[in-house]
Amino acid sequence: MNDNGDNGNARVFGLTPRAARWGLGLSLAANFLVLGLIGGMALKMGDDGRKGPRFHFSEQVVNAAGPERRDAVRALVQQPRDREEQRAAKRARWERMVDLIAKSPFDAGALSAAFDDSDKRRAAYLEERNAAMVKALALLTDDERAALASELRFHLERRAARD
Structure with missing residues (x-):
C-alpha cells in the first residue's frame, strides 16, 4: 500500500481509476448527446434559421x-x-x-x-x-x-x- 492508501493506483482528480473512467465515459456520452442535438437542429433548420427550407x-x-x-x-x-x-x-x-x-x-x-x-x-x-x-x-x-x-x-x- 502507498502513502495515500490506493494500492499503487494513481488517483485522477481525487477519484479512483474506476470512478475516473466512469466520469470520462459519462462526459463523452453527454458531449455526443449535445453534439447530436445541435447537429440535428442544424440539419432541420433552413437557410436563415427557420424550420424547413427557405420560401420566397x-x-x-x-x-x-x-x-x-x-x-x-x-x-x-x-x-x-x-x-x-x-x-x-x-x-x-x-x-x-x-x-x-x-x-x-x-x-x-x-x-x-x-x-x-x-x-x-x-x-x-x-x-x-x-x-x-x-x-x-x-x-x-x-x-x-x-x-x-x-x-x-x-x-x-x-x-x-x-x-
Whole structure:
C-alpha cells in the first residue's frame, strides 16, 4: 500500500481509476448527446434559421418563368429599394409613436393618427409590390403559372402538415 492508501493506483482528480473512467465515459456520452442535438437542429433548420427550407414567393415566380422571360420577371419582382431610407423613415415613425405614448397628458387622437399614417405607408408599399407581382405573373405562360400554382399548393400543404 502507498502513502495515500490506493494500492499503487494513481488517483485522477481525487477519484479512483474506476470512478475516473466512469466520469470520462459519462462526459463523452453527454458531449455526443449535445453534439447530436445541435447537429440535428442544424440539419432541420433552413437557410436563415427557420424550420424547413427557405420560401420566397418572388423567387418562385422568377424560377417559374422561362429562360427568355426570366430577366424581365426578375426586374419586375425584385425592384431595388433604398433600404437605408426605409429604415430611417421607419425609425422616425416609431420614435414619434413612442413619444406620443409617453406624452402626458395622453393624446389618443394623435397616436391613432400616427398608427393610421403608418398603416397607409404600409398599404401603399404593399399595393406597389402587389402590382409588380401581377405584372410579373402576367408575363408567365399558362403552363408556367400552372406549375407555379402546383408548387405553391405543395408548400401550403407541407406547412399545414407542419403546423
